Structure formats: C-alpha cells, structure tokens
Amino acid sequence: MTNVRPDVTPDAPIEEQPTIGLIGMGGMGIMYAKFLSEAGWKKIVVCDLPSKFEALKETYANDPNVTVMKDGHAVSRISDWIMYSVEAEYIDRVVAEYGPSTKIGAIVAGQTSVKTPEKVAFEKHLPADVHIVSCHSLHGPTVSPVGQPLVLIKHRGPDSALRLVENLLRPLKSRYVYLSYEDHDIVTANTQAVTHAAFLSMGTAWASEQSYPWEHGLYVKGIETVKVNIMLRIYSNKWHVYAGLAILNPSARIQIDQFSRSTSEIFKLMLSGDDVALRKRIYEARDIVFGAKADGQKERAPILLSEDIFDRFSLGQPLSNGRNSPPSSPSGAPPNSHLSLLAMVDCWARLGIQPFVHLDLAATPLFRMWIGVAEYLFRSQKRLDSAIYAALYDVSHRSDDLEFVIAAKGWSQCISFGSFDLYKERFSETADFFQSRFDDATKLGSAMIQAIMDSSPDVKPPS
Ligand SMILES: NC(=O)C1=CN([C@@H]2O[C@H](COP(=O)(O)OP(=O)(O)OC[C@H]3O[C@@H](n4cnc5c(N)ncnc54)[C@H](OP(=O)(O)O)[C@@H]3O)[C@@H](O)[C@H]2O)C=CC1
Numbered sequence: 001m002t003n004v005r006p007d008v009t010p011d012a013p014i015e016e017q018p019t020i021g022l023i024g025m026g027g028m029g030i031m032y033a034k035f036l037s038e039a040g041w042k043k044i045v046v047c048d049l050p051s052k053f054e055a056l057k058e059t060y061a062n063d064p065n066v067t068v069m070k071d072g073h074a075v076s077r078i079s080d081w082i083m084y085s086v087e088a089e090y091i092d093r094v095v096a097e098y099g100p101s102t103k104i105g106a107i108v109a110g111q112t113s114v115k116t117p118e119k120v121a122f123e124k125h126l127p128a129d130v131h132i133v134s135c136h137s138l139h140g141p142t143v144s145p146v147g148q149p150l151v152l153i154k155h156r157g158p159d160s161a162l163r164l165v166e167n168l169l170r171p172l173k174s175r176y177v178y179l180s181y182e183d184h185d186i187v188t189a190n191t192q193a194v195t196h197a198a199f200l201s202m203g204t205a206w207a208s209e210q211s212y213p214w215e216h217g218l219y220v221k222g223i224e225t226v227k228v229n230i231m232l233r234i235y236s237n238k239w240h241v242y243a244g245l246a247i248l249n250p251s252a253r254i255q256i257d258q259f260s261r262s263t264s265e266i267f268k269l270m271l272s273g274d275d276v277a278l279r280k281r282i283y284e285a286r287d288i289v290f291g292a293k294a295d296g297q298k299e300r301a302p303i304l305l306s307e308d309i310f311d312r313f314s315l316g317q318p319l320s321n322g323r324n325s326p327p328s329s330p331s332g333a334p335p336n337s338h339l340s341l342l343a344m345v346d347c348w349a350r351l352g353i354q355p356f357v358h359l360d361l362a363a364t365p366l367f368r369m370w371i372g373v374a375e376y377l378f379r380s381q382k383r384l385d386s387a388i389y390a391a392l393y394d395v396s397h398r399s400d401d402l403e404f405v406i407a408a409k410g411w412s413q414c415i416s417f418g419s420f421d422l423y424k425e426r427f428s429e430t431a432d433f434f435q436s437r438f439d440d441a442t443k444l445g446s447a448m449i450q451a452i453m454d455s456s457p458d459v460k461p462p463s
Pocket residue numbers: 023024025026027028029047048049050072085086087088090094111112113114136137138139140141237238240241244
C-alpha cells in the first residue's frame with residue numbers, strides 16, 4: 001500500500017498529500033480535477049493523449065494544484081491514486097499501455113460506465129502489487145456531483161485503500177454506493193439501458209421526420225417537456241458514453257432488445273384497435289412494476305407530485321389557437337399515447353426488472369426523472385386510461401409513434417451488431433440534426449434536473 005495515510009485530508013502539508021493521477025481529460029476528468037483542486041488537493045497530475053499536451057498545459061497554467069504530464073506513463077509512475085477516464089471501447093488498449101508503469105502500492109480506478117471490460121483490462125495489465133478500487137459517478141459532467149451516487153468498487157486491496165479513496169473523493173460531496181464489479185453492471189443496465197434507448201429513439205424518430213416538434217406547439221408542457229429536454233441532453237453528450245454501456249454491458253443488450261419488442265407489439269395492438277388486449281397488457285405491466293412492493297421495500301412518496309414543475313423548462317410555447325387539437329387538451333396539443341413510456345414499463349415487466357429497487361441505490365438523474373414520469377402516468381388511472389384511449393382512437397401521434405417503432409428497432413439492431421462505428425454513425429446523424437438547439441437545451445435541462453433533485457426529499461448531500 002502507498003505510504004499515504006488513509007485518513008489524509010486536503011489541509012495536510014503537501015508532503016503528506018497523495019499524488020492524484022487522472023488519465024483522460026475529457027468531460028469527467030476535467031470535472032474531477034476541478035473539484036479535487038478546489039478542495040485543496042495540491043498534487044494532481046493529469047494527461048490526455050500526447051497530442052493534447054500543449055493545449056492542456058495552457059488550460060491549467062493558472063492552477064497551481066494541477067500539473068499536466070505528457071502521457072499516462074508519466075502519470076502512473078508517480079501517482080498514489082490513478083483514475084482512467086477514457087472511452088470504454090479503449091480501456092483495454094490504454095491500460096495495456098500505461099498499466100505496467102503504475103507505481104508499486106498505488107490504487108487504480110476507472111471511470112468507465114461499463115465495468116466488465118474495465119475489470120478484464122485491470123486484471124490483465126496491472127502489476128500484482130497495485131490495488132484496484134474503482135469508481136463511477138452516476139451523472140454527466142455538467143450535473144453537480146453534490147448528493148449524486150458515486151459507486152465505489154473495492155475489487156482488490158485492503159480496507160485502508162478504500163478508506164483513502166473515500167477521503168480523496170470527499171470534495172465531490174457525492175453519496176457513496178458500494179458495489180462489486182458484477183453488481184455494478186447489472187444495476188446500471190437496469191437503470192440506464194432502456195432509459196437511453198427510449199430517448200435515443202425519440203430523437204431518431206423526430207429527426208427522421210425532420211421536425212423540431214416543440215417549435216410547433218407540441219411536446220411543450222408537463223412530462224412532454226422532459227422528453228424533449230432529455231433527448232437533447234443525451235444527443236449533446238458524447239456518443240461513446242452511450243455506445244459503451246449499451247454494447248459492452250451484456251445485460252443492457254437484452255433489455256434494449258425487449259424494449260424494441262415491447263414497442264412493436266404495443267404498436268400492433270394500437271393499429272388493430274384491440275382495446276381489450278392492449279388494456280390487459282398495460283394494466284398487467286403496471287401491476288408488476290408499480291403494484292406489489294418488493295421484500296423490505298418501504299412505502300415511497302411519488303417522485304413527481306405534479307407535472308406542472310416542468311412547464312418552466314419548456315423550449316417551446318403551447319399553441320394559442322388550438323390548431324389540430326381537441327378543446328379538452330390544456331396545452332392545445334393532442335393527447336399522446338406515450339408509447340415510449342408504455343413500452344418501457346412493459347419491457348421491465350416482461351424481464352422481471354424492479355426499477356424502484358435501484359432508485360435509492362444507484363439512480364442517475366435522468367433515470368430518476370424518467371421513472372418519476374412513468375410512475376406519474378401509471379399510478380393515475382385517469383392519465384393511464386387517457387394514454388390508452390389516445391393509443392387506440394386518436395391518430396394525431398400515429399406518425400410519431402410509427403417513426404418511434406422503427407427507431408427503437410434500428411437502435412436495438414445496431415446494438416446487437418456490436419459495432420461502435422455503426423452506433424457512432426446513427427448517433428451523429430441525429431445529433432447533427434439537433435445541434436443548433438443544444439445550447440438552450442443544456443441550460444434548461446440542467447436547471448430541470450436540479451429542480452427535480454431539490455424537490456426529492458431522499459436526494460441530499462451526505463453530511
Ligand atoms: N460523460 C458522461 O456523462 C459520463 C461518462 N462516464 C465515463 O467516463 C469515461 C470518460 O467519459 P467522458 O469524460 O465523458 O469522455 P471524453 O470523450 O470527454 O473523455 C475521454 C478522454 O480520454 C482521452 N483518451 C483516450 N485515449 C487516451 C489515452 N491513451 N491517454 C490519455 N487520454 C486518452 C480522450 O481523447 P480522444 O477524445 O482524442 O479519444 C478524451 O479526451 C467514459 O468511460 C464514460 O463512459 C461516466 C459517467 C458519466
């Protein structure tokens with residue numbers, strides 16, 4: 001073990017402080033450097049690809065706590081704790097290159113969103129005399145880490161190594177969640193795989209229609225706002241983040257495939273106008289997912305009390321003249337089948353996934369919001385029946401729904417092929433269509449996430 005005291009704090013004299021190494025200075029590496037430096041850790045050494053050395057040096061020219069190194073060898077040789085924050089697709093190659101330079105007794109972590117390949121890479125390429133205590137912040141780099149779950153995985157090493165990591169990362173003020181490598185991938189598949197598939201499919205569907213629907217008075221109120229803002233948020237993030245966790249997490253693939261099946265099957269029931277079968281299927285899914293409480297689960301307050309909270313974060317304006325809309329619709333927009341939500345809950349039910357079990361453990365902000373929206377729809381008989389009625393008898397959203405079915409199938413097939421290039425092409429084509437709307441959406445999306453966090457009694461920073 002490194003000779004740094006596990007209970008060291010940022011106000012310790014510099015010679016007693018650990019050297020913190022960050023390999024990969026993209027969104028997540030930058031966020032960690034910022035919080036750790038601001039807290040007073042004084043020996044932070046960072047690198048990205050050697051080609052970015054000069055630019056990175058300029059970025060940190062005024063931060064005395066951060067030293068930029070040429071490559072991962074230079075970082076690994078001197079650091080007591082090292083975090084690889086690179087693309088999951090490249091983790092094997094990068095650890096193979098720099099891993100052998102790791103200082104004796106150091107602790108190594110990865111920030112990758114999918115841990116199966118990270119574990120293999122660490123076991124294969126790290127020297128036997130270094131420890132493995134990995135991590136994963138369950139939020140993107142533009143969300144405040146305060147109060148968010150931060151997974152810690154003590155895979156190889158003594159308890160004191162875990163204690164040191166807890167102390168190093170304390171400035172993030174995140175909530176530690178202790179998991180094994182294996183449980184991490186199961187839990188994150190359950191929370192992220194279908195959530196992302198739903199939003200990716202919405203984006204592809206709208207891009208296929210060459211439409212920004214919120215600019216035409218649609219998807220501008222309540223839970224419809226969530227669909228637009230989160231879709232834009234996902235497409236403005238790095239494609240490889242979603243590709244990695246969908247393609248390399250074995251549980252994720254199964255779920256994305258079922259999501260696409262659920263979408264198609266529900267859509268066929270809609271087309272055939274089979275009221276009895278559709279209602280039976282949706283009610284059964286509701287009862288499985290939202291009905292019985294799992295063993296030991298407490299009675300929970302709903303995540304979302306009212307959807308009005310979202311109106312402040314709308315990117316568009318409701319129609320004022322009620323064009324294409326029934327008089328009963330408060331937003332002036334036609335009622336929606338909410339096919340994405342019906343399919344998500346149906347998918348969870350068919351796979352026996354209990355999403356609420358993961359909520360308090362390891363929910364990302366997007367998952368928390370999206371499951372909150374699903375709960376809001378499914379726990380109200382009136383709202384659910386109105387979605388089923390719209391699905392069967394109101395054709396205003398049919399063309400959107402058709403595009404959604406095709407998009408969900410396309411994403412599922414793409415992920416099953418396991419091709420990062422294909423994923424990148426699909427993702428980038430849609431992202432290009434929405435590019436001009438990202439700036440506004442990022443600001444509104446972050447504010448919307450913060451508002452939901454602030455209104456959630458169970459999401460508070462640790463004391
Ligand atoms: N963004 C998010 O929302 C979250 C991401 N994560 C995970 O964190 C990791 C990093 O994600 P994020 O920061 O968003 O991605 P970025 O693409 O922003 O950052 C990754 C950085 O690592 C660099 N890199 C690649 N190879 C090397 C190398 N050999 N040596 C040094 N640097 C290298 C990349 O360079 P280049 O671009 O040139 O390849 C890039 O600058 C991923 O595994 C992701 O899944 C975890 C939580 C949230």
